Amino acid sequence: MKICGEAGRFLCQMTASLAGVVLVIVESFLAIPKLSGRSSLQVFLRQVYFTGIEALPLLAAAALLAGYMAAYNIYALLAGDLDLTLTVFRSLLVQEGSVFIVSIFVLARSGSAIASELARMKQDGELKAIWRLGVDVPGFLIAPRVAATALSVAALTVYVQVLLVLGGIGLMALFHRWDYPLGMEKFLGGIDPGYSILNMFRSLIFGAAIGVVACSSGLRAEPGPTGIPNATCEAFVGGFATILFLQILFSAVD
Amino acid sequence: MHSNLASNAQAVFAVQSRKGLVHFEPGKLYWQPVADASEGEGFMDTLDGAVTPPRGRLFSRGRDLARLSRRDLLFHLAHTAFLTPSGDLISNLSVMENLLVTTSPGGELNTGELEQRLGEEITGELFEHTENPEPFLLSLPYQLSPLDRARAGILRALLRMPPWVVRTEEPPGLDPSARHEYLRLLSHLRSRIPHAPWLFVCVPSELPESWGDFETLECLWS
Numbered sequence: 001m002k003i004c005g006e007a008g009r010f011l012c013q014m015t016a017s018l019a020g021v022v023l024v025i026v027e028s029f030l031a032i033p034k035l036s037g038r039s040s041l042q043v044f045l046r047q048v049y050f051t052g053i054e055a056l057p058l059l060a061a062a063a064l065l066a067g068y069m070a071a072y073n074i075y076a077l078l079a080g081d082l083d084l085t086l087t088v089f090r091s092l093l094v095q096e097g098s099v100f101i102v103s104i105f106v107l108a109r110s111g112s113a114i115a116s117e118l119a120r121m122k123q124d125g126e127l128k129a130i131w132r133l134g135v136d137v138p139g140f141l142i143a144p145r146v147a148a149t150a151l152s153v154a155a156l157t158v159y160v161q162v163l164l165v166l167g168g169i170g171l172m173a174l175f176h177r178w179d180y181p182l183g184m185e186k187f188l189g190g191i192d193p194g195y196s197i198l199n200m201f202r203s204l205i206f207g208a209a210i211g212v213v214a215c216s217s218g219l220r221a222e223p224g225p226t227g228i229p230n231a232t233c234e235a236f237v238g239g240f241a242t243i244l245f246l247q248i249l250f251s252a253v254d
Numbered sequence: 255m256h257s258n259l260a261s262n263a264q265a266v267f268a269v270q271s272r273k274g275l276v277h278f279e280p281g282k283l284y285w286q287p288v289a290d291a292s293e294g295e296g297f298m299d300t301l302d303g304a305v306t307p308p309r310g311r312l313f314s315r316g317r318d319l320a321r322l323s324r325r326d327l328l329f330h331l332a333h334t335a336f337l338t339p340s341g342d343l344i345s346n347l348s349v350m351e352n353l354l355v356t357t358s359p360g361g362e363l364n365t366g367e368l369e370q371r372l373g374e375e376i377t378g379e380l381f382e383h384t385e386n387p388e389p390f391l392l393s394l395p396y397q398l399s400p401l402d403r404a405r406a407g408i409l410r411a412l413l414r415m416p417p418w419v420v421r422t423e424e425p426p427g428l429d430p431s432a433r434h435e436y437l438r439l440l441s442h443l444r445s446r447i448p449h450a451p452w453l454f455v456c457v458p459s460e461l462p463e464s465w466g467d468f469e470t471l472e473c474l475w476s
Contacts, residue, residue, distance in 0.1 A: 038354070039354075042347075117346070124340075125340070129336075129343075130344060132334075133342065140355075
């Protein structure tokens with residue numbers, strides 16, 4: 001009986017979470033026209049700065065290192081076959097892995113921050129005050145954040161892809177005497193423009209998903225001292241599960 | 255339309271109480287006694303509940319008490335001056351940005367108009383004892399003293415020229431000189447919007463003594 005009760009409670013919680021996410025998606029979509037408003041635009045630009053611009057140095061270091069380590073290990077595993085190494089490196093890391101790496105990075109950094117910020121606003125009664133002022137909560141709080149995370153993940157993905165290639169081919173040329181022009185020519189020659197566009201779309205969807213889950217978790221924070229940490233945790237775990245699910249979905253479509 | 259609201263003698267607010275509909279008449283003073291601060295918050299929650307849009311049920315309780323149409327209530331709510339201890343400021347925006355956040359129900363307040371009014375107010379009585387209001391305007395809410403948070407709330411009310419003012423508790427921890435300044439600011443707001451009814455939701459000691467008679471209300475929420 002106890003197990004049934006726990007299972008039922010879990011199911012109710014999951015349903016409530018999903019309903020919250022769906023509601024935030026709908027409200028964000030409906031609030032898109034309001035992004036041109038001055039206040040919403042300010043929130044959007046701030047979020048782009050915190051999510052995108054501030055992440056640049058750390059992502060640069062991580063991408064250069066990851067690119068180098070991946071290229072080195074793949075080259076060693078494939079017994080020095082440059083063509084195959086570059087094919088695997090391009091497909092696995094640059095095209096597929098970059099979106100995933102950036103999404104997890106943004107989720108951990110910004111997803112948690114968005115959730116905790118909104119949770120605090122809810123606990124302090126600030127959401128109510130904003131609503132009382134007549135400010136449209138979805139248009140002012142949710143849509144700018146979702147749009148900003150979507151745009152940031154897309155832009156950071158391109159940024160990371162460039163640095164992965166620089167780290168992989170460039171550093172291998174520097175330390176292991178790869179032929180840099182030849183390596184770049186072979187790498188770029190294998191790029192499928194259609195797939196790159198799909199990748200860009202995928203990164204936008206992943207970014208939007210992170211924003212939606214983070215906003216939903218923050219807005220549903222419960223009162224009390226554990227409300228904010230729980231919302232932060234839920235944002236990360238929920239966001240991670242969502243990204244994995246979307247990854248599987250996109251892989252199935254591919 | 256918005257700038258004429260305060261002078262429109264017909265722009266009153268009505269709330270359902272235990273004894274029926276309470277009409278707030280222009281320029282009159284009303285007092286809803288409460289035992290403590292949590293009762294004041296309860297009133298604010300009730301007011302929120304009276305106008306909760308369906309999707310807003312995520313954030314607040316829903317109880318429809320007032321008989322005005324929802325659109326009318328939203329309009330009045332958005333243009334009501336709520337003078338709360340926290341000032342109802344958005345914590346990640348500066349005071350200036352808080353003042354210029356536009357509203358949506360009932361129509362947008364023009365940002366240019368708000369900026370013009372702000373320019374007039376910062377050279378007026380509100381900042382009589384302040385040499386330079388710029389640091390105040392650029393501060394974030396957490397950097398403000400309780401009196402300055404109240405000043406920001408009153409300044410926002412002056413910019414919007416509300417048809418109705420609801421004041422819950424006084425800001426906490428005011429010393430006698432700060433309380434005197436706070437009451438001066440309230441009086442200044444009252445003189446600028448003479449037709450607006452005022453509702454105080456507070457304990458008896460927080461009523462301004464020199465303002466005249468207050469009509470005491472019974473519990474405004476069921």
